[in-house]
Amino acid sequence: MADIALSPFVTMIESEDGMVFLNQRTGRYWQLNGTGSEVVRLLLSGETVESAASRLQEKYPEASGQAVSDVRTLVRRLQAAKLLAR
Structure with missing residues (x-):
């Protein structure tokens, strides 16, 4: 899984606790915690799922x-919610 981007109708902002997405078509908000936000930032910057996971493993070896x-x-969940696209 590479080349992941925000869906064109989604707005994303950083928050104190992570990140918030707004699906402008549905008006629904989604919030990610710090770890989820870190993963999304890595993926949006061009990292693959495997390289993003590798970075998490370095930071959180217990997991x-x-x-x-x-x-x-x-x-998968963010794509199902139509927040991320390929």
């Missing part, structure tokens, strides 16, 4: 066994 799975799940 390294599930980092790739967690990043993939996050991407």
Whole structure:
């Protein structure tokens, strides 16, 4: 999974606790915590799922066994919510 971008009708802002998305078509808001926000920033800057997971593993070695799975799940959920596009 590479070349991930915000959907054209989504606005994203950084918050104290992470990041908030607004789907302008539906009016729904979505909030991510700091770790989820870090993953999204990495992906939007061109990182792959695997490289973003690798960075998380370096930062949080205790969770390294599930980092790739967690990043993939996050991407799938954000794409299902139409917040991220390829």
